[in-house]
Amino acid sequence: xxCFIDVLHESDFTIHNIPFAIISSSESxxxxxxxxxxxxxxxxxxxxxxxxxxxxxxxxxxVAARVFAEPTLNAFMALGRPAWREARAAIQAALSATGTSxxxxxxxxxxxxLLPLEKVKFHLPANxxxxxxxxxxxxxxxxxxxMFRGKENAxxxxxxxxxxxxxGRASSVVVSxxxxxRPNGLTLNAETKLPEFKASRKLDYExxxxxxxxTGSKLGDSIAVGDAEEHIFGxxxxxxxxxxxxxxxxxVPLGPFLGKNFxxxxxxxxxxxxxxxxxxxxQPKQDPSPAAYLSAGSLDAYDVKLEVAIKPPTENTPPIxxxxxxxxxxxxxxxxxxxxxxxxxxxxxxxDLLGSGTISGPTPTSLGxxxxxxxxGNEPFQLAPSVTxxxxxxxxxxxxxxxxSKEVDGQRIRIGxxxxxxxxxxxxxx
Amino acid sequence: xxCFIDVLHESDFTIHNIPFAIISSSESxxxxxxxxxxxxxxxxxxxxxxxxxxxxxxxxxxVAARVFAEPTLNAFMALGRPAWREARAAIQAALSATGTSxxxxxxxxxxxxLLPLEKVKFHLPANxxxxxxxxxxxxxxxxxxxMFRGKENAxxxxxxxxxxxxxGRASSVVVSxxxxxRPNGLTLNAETKLPEFKASRKLDYExxxxxxxxTGSKLGDSIAVGDAEEHIFGxxxxxxxxxxxxxxxxxVPLGPFLGKNFxxxxxxxxxxxxxxxxxxxxQPKQDPSPAAYLSAGSLDAYDVKLEVAIKPPTENTPPIxxxxxxxxxxxxxxxxxxxxxxxxxxxxxxxDLLGSGTISGPTPTSLGxxxxxxxxGNEPFQLAPSVTxxxxxxxxxxxxxxxxSKEVDGQRIRIGxxxxxxxxxxxxxx
Ligand SMILES: [Ca+2]
Ligand SMILES: [Ca+2]
Ligand SMILES: [Mg+2]
Ligand SMILES: [Mg+2]
Ligand code: NI
Numbered sequence: 001x002x003c004f005i006d007v008l009h010e011s012d013f014t015i016h017n018i019p020f021a022i023i024s025s026s027e028s029x030x031x032x033x034x035x036x037x038x039x040x041x042x043x044x045x046x047x048x049x050x051x052x053x054x055x056x057x058x059x060x061x062x063v064a065a066r067v068f069a070e071p072t073l074n075a076f077m078a079l080g081r082p083a084w085r086e087a088r089a090a091i092q093a094a095l096s097a098t099g100t101s102x103x104x105x106x107x108x109x110x111x112x113x114l115l116p117l118e119k120v121k122f123h124l125p126a127n128x129x130x131x132x133x134x135x136x137x138x139x140x141x142x143x144x145x146x147m148f149r150g151k152e153n154a155x156x157x158x159x160x161x162x163x164x165x166x167x168g169r170a171s172s173v174v175v176s177x178x179x180x181x182r183p184n185g186l187t188l189n190a191e192t193k194l195p196e197f198k199a200s201r202k203l204d205y206e207x208x209x210x211x212x213x214x215t216g217s218k219l220g221d222s223i224a225v226g227d228a229e230e231h232i233f234g235x236x237x238x239x240x241x242x243x244x245x246x247x248x249x250x251x252v253p254l255g256p257f258l259g260k261n262f263x264x265x266x267x268x269x270x271x272x273x274x275x276x277x278x279x280x281x282x283q284p285k286q287d288p289s290p291a292a293y294l295s296a297g298s299l300d301a302y303d304v305k306l307e308v309a310i311k312p313p314t315e316n317t318p319p320i321x322x323x324x325x326x327x328x329x330x331x332x333x334x335x336x337x338x339x340x341x342x343x344x345x346x347x348x349x350x351x352d353l354l355g356s357g358t359i360s361g362p363t364p365t366s367l368g369x370x371x372x373x374x375x376x377g378n379e380p381f382q383l384a385p386s387v388t389x390x391x392x393x394x395x396x397x398x399x400x401x402x403x404x405s406k407e408v409d410g411q412r413i414r415i416g417x418x419x420x421x422x423x424x425x426x427x428x429x430x
Numbered sequence: 431x432x433c434f435i436d437v438l439h440e441s442d443f444t445i446h447n448i449p450f451a452i453i454s455s456s457e458s459x460x461x462x463x464x465x466x467x468x469x470x471x472x473x474x475x476x477x478x479x480x481x482x483x484x485x486x487x488x489x490x491x492x493v494a495a496r497v498f499a500e501p502t503l504n505a506f507m508a509l510g511r512p513a514w515r516e517a518r519a520a521i522q523a524a525l526s527a528t529g530t531s532x533x534x535x536x537x538x539x540x541x542x543x544l545l546p547l548e549k550v551k552f553h554l555p556a557n558x559x560x561x562x563x564x565x566x567x568x569x570x571x572x573x574x575x576x577m578f579r580g581k582e583n584a585x586x587x588x589x590x591x592x593x594x595x596x597x598g599r600a601s602s603v604v605v606s607x608x609x610x611x612r613p614n615g616l617t618l619n620a621e622t623k624l625p626e627f628k629a630s631r632k633l634d635y636e637x638x639x640x641x642x643x644x645t646g647s648k649l650g651d652s653i654a655v656g657d658a659e660e661h662i663f664g665x666x667x668x669x670x671x672x673x674x675x676x677x678x679x680x681x682v683p684l685g686p687f688l689g690k691n692f693x694x695x696x697x698x699x700x701x702x703x704x705x706x707x708x709x710x711x712x713q714p715k716q717d718p719s720p721a722a723y724l725s726a727g728s729l730d731a732y733d734v735k736l737e738v739a740i741k742p743p744t745e746n747t748p749p750i751x752x753x754x755x756x757x758x759x760x761x762x763x764x765x766x767x768x769x770x771x772x773x774x775x776x777x778x779x780x781x782d783l784l785g786s787g788t789i790s791g792p793t794p795t796s797l798g799x800x801x802x803x804x805x806x807g808n809e810p811f812q813l814a815p816s817v818t819x820x821x822x823x824x825x826x827x828x829x830x831x832x833x834x835s836k837e838v839d840g841q842r843i844r845i846g847x848x849x850x851x852x853x854x855x856x857x858x859x860x
Contacts, residue, residue: 129559130601135684156682161625162616166684167597167691171560171777172649181650183774186592186721195591197721219602219693220611222858246774252586254565254596255685261597261776263649291616291627344613344676344688345858347601428652428775 002097004104005114007038012269012403012416014038015095016278018088019269019417020073020234023120031123033068033076035091036269040114042091044068047113050102052094058083059090072127073270077214077233077350084214084233084272122268124175125236126212126351131173131264132341133208133240133355134165136332138284140360143372148248160288163332163340165354168240169261173353176267176420182394182427183262185246199427200243202377203392206358207308207368207400208238209327211334212270213352217342225296225339229273231348232334235302235327237267237400237420238355244371244391266353267400267420275415279303279404284331293343300333304417306359306402308368312387313395320383322373325359325366327402397423432527434534435544437468442699442833442846444468445525446708448518449699449847450503450664453550461553463498463506465521466699470544472521474498477543480532482524488513489520502557503700507644507663507780514644514663514702552698554605555666556642556781561603561694562771563638563670563785564595566762568714570790573802578678590718593762593770595784598670599691603783606667606697606850612824612857613692615676629857630673632807633822636788637738637798637830638668639757641764642700643782647772655726655769659703661778662764665732665757667697667830667850668785674801674821696783697830697850705845709733709834714761723773730763734847736789736832738798742817743825750813752803755789755796757832827853 003015013019013036023034023041033044045068047053053064058079064087067076076083094103103109135141138155141164145154158164174180182203186195214233217223223231240260247259283301304327309319337354358368367373370391374380380390392398403416433445443449443466453464453471463474475498477483483494488509494517497506506513524533533539565571568585571594575584588594604610612633616625644663647653653661670690677689713731734757739749762770767784788798797803800821804810810820822828833846 130599157623158616158625158679158682162680164680164684165687167599167687169560169597169776170600171779171782174649178649181775184652185774186588193587195588195721197723219604219608220855220858222614243774249588250592250594251683251685252588253681253685254594255681255683257595257597258770258774258776262774291625293627340688344615344673344692345611346599346688346691349601352601425650428650 001092003037003095004097005038005040005095009414011038012418014414015092016413017271017275017415018091019271020125021268021270022072022123022125024123025115025120031071033073036117037095039117041117041120043113043115047094047103050109052103053087053090056086056090059086072351073125074127074351077126077212080215081230085274088272088274122175122177124173125268125270128170128173128351128353129349131168131170131353132165133168133357134163134332134337135357136163136330136337137357137359138331139329139362140358140368143360143367147376161290163337165337165341166255168264168355172261173264173266176265176422178265179423179425180241180263181425183243183246183258184427184430185243185258186249187245188249195249197430200246201391202244203424204242204244204370205308205392205398206240206242207306207323207325208240208358209304209356210236210238210266211354212236213348213354214350216348216350219347220345222345223338223342223348225294225335228335228338231338232273234270234272235276236270237402237417239265239398239400239420239422240355241265265420265422267418269418271415271417276302276404278406278408278413281328283333286331293339294336296333296335300335301328301330303328304402304404309399310383310389311397311399312383312393315384315387317384319397319399322383323365323367325361325368327359329359329361330356392424394424394426397421431522433467433525434527435468435470435525439844441468442848444844445522446843447701447705447845448521449701449705450555451698451700452502452553452555454553455545455550461501463503466547467525469547471547471550473543473545477524477533480539482533483517483520486516486520489516502781503555504557504781507556507642510645511660515704518702518704552605552607554603555698555700558600558603558781558783559779561598561600561783562595563598563787564593564762564767565787566593566760566767567787567789568761569759569792570788570798573790573797577806591720593767595767595771596685598694598785602691603694603696606695606852608695609853609855610671610693611855613673613676613688614857614860615673615688616679617675618679625679627860630676631821632674633854634672634674634800635738635822635828636670636672637736637753637755638670638788639734639786639832640666640668640696641784642666643778643784644780646778646780649777650775652775653768653772653778655724655765658765658768661768662703664700664702665706666700667832667847669695669828669830669850669852670785671695695850695852697848699848701845701847706732706834708836708838708843711758713763716761723769724766726763726765730765731758731760733758734832734834739829740813740819741827741829742813742823745814745817747814749827749829752813753795753797755791755798757789759789759791760786822854824854824856827851
């Protein structure tokens with residue numbers, strides 16, 4: 001596929017990608033749907049109004065202009081995978097260097113549809129009804145377990161039998177670029193054994209990827225694991241900010257609460273499963289075999305290279321990479337998470353968000369949290385010549401990025417997720 | 431205050447109450463706001479269109495007709511406590527036996543506004559962005575702790591220092607009358623020590639009261655405990671259905687998930703804090719004193735008599751009362767819960783739901799769950815001459831009700847919450 005717009009080979013937004021987001025611009029401040037190509041956002045409402053989706057079977061007859069005018073992607077998500085597929089194909093056709101394309105031939109239309117990325121503002125891509133976070137990396141669960149319960153009891157017995165998850169807070173999911181205030185809370189004073197109210201001293205990030213539910217399910221029904229991919233709209237980057245000291249004091253017996261719900265950052269772009277298809281790889285071998293309702297093919301992981309970088313406020317450098325991981329390390333697949341989540345009849349709605357849990361790999365350079373990197377703060381590391389870190393300091397910007405790249409038919413293809421970034425601002429004074 | 435409509439003294443919906451709900455009717459199928467008086471729902475959209483809120487400072491100028499026409503109460507909630515107060519006062523004035531009342535004098539208007547309760551359909555009163563469940567009854571937390579961890583470790587050390595809570599699932603909160611399907615899931619086989627996939631055999635209810643957030647807060651901000659009541663729209667009954675066997679297998683370390691999220695039933699009516707004001711009583715003494723951000727007055731409990739009844743499918747009787755508890759047993763107040771929930775900057779939105787946790791009292795007849803009543807199934811009890819129960823059986827209907835009653839100036843006043851009811855239907859076959 002060749003594109004009439006020049007796209008750098010290292011761009012996240014090649015014609016093979018076609019991700020979805022919600023944008024606004026100074027010319028048109030109403031949030032609306034967009035895709036991206038190279039250094040441009042593609043205004044999908046303007047593209048729909050030009051008739052580019054007219055021949056689509058679901059999106060024709062004005063449906064595209066209606067759903068792409070919405071301030072969230074929920075209505076588009078609810079249309080189902082055939083609609084997501086034909087949207088991607090129609091956008092690729094409009095961008096193609098060959099064949100019929102009004103966009104390619106009409107200079108005025110191009111001005112309206114193609115907006116320089118640095119000029120658009122991003123909004124949360126969906127109205128997230130419910131956000132659930134899982135715990136699907138065996139390396140991460142083991143690393144954390146060793147620190148808190150010792151090597152013998154690192155993994156709970158249930159961990160290998162089901163994808164452990166918990167409900168998160170939907171209201172505080174924010175789009176990349178939103179600053180995050182350091183939370184205050186009760187933490188244990190190790191000497192007095194009593195709680196103290198203060199600003200968190202163990203503020204951390206968690207490198208995650210999240211799936212958006214596209215089409216939902218009814219209360220009392222389940223989504224079969226074999227059908228689950230049809231319900232998943234696509235994937236985004238996610239930073240599940242975590243205050244380890246608050247979390248540790250509060251989490252027994254009912255799980256994480258104030259240690260997590262002060263903010264969760266998602267990337268603006270959602271990359272569809274269709275775009276990720278060429279990057280499908282084997283998932284880690286599951287031993288013991290899971291229950292039948294969780295049994296799926298083994299090719300359910302995606303080879304997505306992930307990075308975490310920190311930009312300290314004192315250094316005039318680009319963000320400094322502290323970790324390189326990969327989505328393929330996830331022990332449980334998103335298909336399995338969705339099948340598990342609904343096996344009891346729990347209903348899903350378009351826009352629901354499923355976090356992977358922190359994605360750590362097998363090596364010391366692939367750890368997805370500072371908790372693991374600094375061994376719960378006991379081993380601060382060198383970030384720059386004069387900068388060490390154990391946990392996040394005020395003013396630090398955390399940048400998560402991800403991309404896939406692969407040789408296909410002698411040609412290297414690349415797609416990327418953009419970034420999920422956020423600066424930590426000081427706590428409110430007590 | 432006297433009402434021109436005859437209201438039975440034992441009615442939940444006296445002129446002292448004026449609760450809020452969302453209804454539809456066969457004549458007008460669009461969901462809209464309602465209140466209640468005696469055996470009638472009050473169509474608030476029709477009442478607003480008659481000009482009954484014309485002199486209100488927030489609800490005047492057509493605002494009442496706009497917010498009461500919405501399919502949820504969220505827009506009304508977002509207007510704030512002055513609007514809730516003037517709405518209640520204007521409705522009471524319209525119902526008054528004295529003074530000017532178009533409703534009282536206009537027979538045709540009464541036909542449009544007053545709809546027999548048995549003819550209206552109830553909908554979920556709010557779009558619930560996030561639902562959080564707490565664990566605020568010391569008796570319940572202790573009873574459960576003794577069963578699972580023994581008498582010495584019954585209460586976790588953090589329990590007396592903060593209102594323990596966890597995020598619940600908003601999508602599966604349903605209005606009273608919705609049937610609940612028995613969930614399937616993984617539970618531990620005690621002999622093999624391996625999980626088995628099957629229908630829950632320990633299906634339970636939890637007697638709870640829930641607060642709806644009225645006005646919200648911004649991410650990064652907190653709601654001070656002294657200001658928290660201004661943010662709470664009102665209270666409803668809630669049944670937090672729980673599958674104890676699924677819950678027990680899954681909940682360590684990240685908390686309840688599939689054991690809870692298959693359904694949560696709320697009553698249609700929300701009783702405002704203003705209506706509850708005469709029933710304010712002292713809350714249990716908090717020892718140790720909580721941190722400053724949780725320190726409030728001690729008159730923050732409400733004397734609300736609560737009942738749980740079970741109607742077995744085999745018996746032709748009214749529901750049989752199995753428990754009588756009271757909201758005043760809550761150790762932590764809703765004010766404290768809201769202050770705690772936001773102290774880290776977690777944002778609230780209108781319509782957010784805060785569950786109390788199971789409300790158990792100090793006696794064997796005031797236990798808020800079957801887990802406690804049957805000692806985790808070990809002591810089945812007699813429900814009717816030929817009926818025993820340890821946990822919920824298929825076809826059982828669980829009915830939660832609640833009311834307040836008190837002598838004020840020589841007159842007994844009573845307000846009630848209506849009911850939260852639900853029938854359990856058999857699990858899907860595996
Ligand atoms: Ca996480
Ligand atoms: Ca509960
Ligand atoms: Mg978070
Ligand atoms: Mg529940
Ligand atoms: Ni190509």
